[in-house]
Amino acid sequence: MAIKKQTKTEMDAPADAHWPAILRDSRTVAASLPDLLVEARRIAVTVAAGWHGRRQPGPGETFWQFRPFVPGEPAQRVDWRRSARDDHLYVRELEWEAAHTVWLWADLSPSMAFRSNLAPGSKRDRALVLLLALADLLAASGERIGLLDLTRPTASRGAAEHIATTLSHFAEPIALPKTAAVKRFSDVVLFADLLDPIDVLEDWVRKLAANGARGHLVQILDPVEETFPFAGRTEFLDPESGLRVVAGRAETWRQAYIDRLAARRERLARIVDPLGWTLIIHHTDRPAAEPLLALHHRLTESDHGHVVLMNRSDTAEAAR
Secondary structure, three states: OHHHOEEOOOOOOOHHHOOOHHHHOOHHHHHHHHHHHHHHHHHHHHHHOOOOOOOOEOOOOOEEEEEEOOOOOOHHHEOHHHHOOOOOOEEEEEEOOOOOEEEEEEOOOHHHHOOOOOOOOOHHHHHHHHHHHHHHHHHHOOOEEEEOOOOOOEOOOOHHHHHHHHHHOOOOOOOOOOOOOOOOOOEEEEEEOOOOOHHHHHHHHHHHHHOOOEEEEEEEEOHHHHHOOOOOOEEEEOOOOOOEEEEOOHHHHHHHHHHHHHHHHHHHHHHHHHHOOEEEEEEOOOOOHHHHHHHHHHHOOOOOOOOOOOOOOOHHHHHO
16 A cells, blocks of 8 residues: 555645546546647657567568569569569568557556656656557557557557547546457557556456457656655655555655565566566656657567566666
């Protein structure tokens, strides 16, 4: 429970920007989405140069590469124009263009509204920006994109706008959606603080894995949630239950908190590692392009590979 708390001394967003005020007036989220979509587009443009989808040969219409003709292949596969410039025969290969389904979700539960004075925005806003930017990039690559339990997958170039419109009318900020729609060979990307009960999260992950899906968990934390910089008398507030805890000397809690956060992260790694899933740690004071680059690396792999675990010190290095 300790790592789910917020503190009044570090909370500088106005009261009406938090849940449950957002629940009473969903226009707060709806009004922020156009600006977040613009920011997402800007970030998508930043990383688009390195975004090539699942570039590999296969059925499609886009030229991929020339390769040497292999004896025994049908002669109609030979590209005679290219072959005329050399002493060898060449075959023109096309790029594989089979659409892939990627399910997206951003945790909009009350704890995601947290923002300290060390970050430019809340965890919720960063999760939405990342989700919309990823949707824009995937749509440009021709992939099929859907919101878990909310929309059907679409390959439309306007998928990001469609998702933003859907979320602007979404009034139930749940952390983990239902998984029944996810089929085999799909990818699922979750943007969340992952501070919910670990057993609940593990059960959700295993249900998706049992469906044959590959998953990518992006843990979004405010920098103070990583370092616990509090000292002196501090009141902590659970935004979901309303529980308040007062620490007379908050600095004496620091090491226990850091140990508990590390233990939770190790547990998360033990859950996803055997499944070949991705775990990315992202902080809201870091550039949003970093987790997108890491996700690009994993989403374009043809096999499940290994877990990618990133932290504040190695995020930029791993994204390059």
